[in-house]
């Protein structure tokens with residue numbers, strides 16, 4: 001299904017303002033669009049116990065799954081002063097649900113770069129030898 005890249009960017013930019021980042025001061029917003037066109041957004045949420053911090057990307061994967069959406073077209077990841085890149089853990093979590101396009105940008109989103117997940121995480125691990133995500137049906 002076609003989706004609006006402009007709308008995806010706008011949602012990522014808006015949710016970035018809600019990031020809880022007292023330790024890194026590196027706010028990130030992410031917006032994930034499902035194959036059905038629905039958009040799910042999430043921000044990073046840090047913690048005094050540093051390893052418990054949650055990345056924006058995984059936050060929106062949880063929102064989508066809770067709404068019953070498991071296959072995705074794209075994710076827009078928005079930093080503030082610098083373009084972020086999804087960490088290895090988030091690449092693996094996203095890959096559980098198949099391939100998708102990844103847009104990374106900062107500021108108002110004019111400096112965007114795009115990738116395919118399979119290029120950022122080649123030869124990735126999946127439990128199912130067939131289609132990723134099939135086990136979760």
Ligand SMILES: O=c1ccn([C@H]2C[C@H](O)[C@@H](CO)O2)c(=O)[nH]1
Nearest residue numbers: 024026028044055056084085086
């Ligand atoms: O793609 C990224 C990169 C970083 N962060 C978060 C993790 C941490 O809270 C802060 C600094 O790394 O930014 C994300 O949420 N997504």
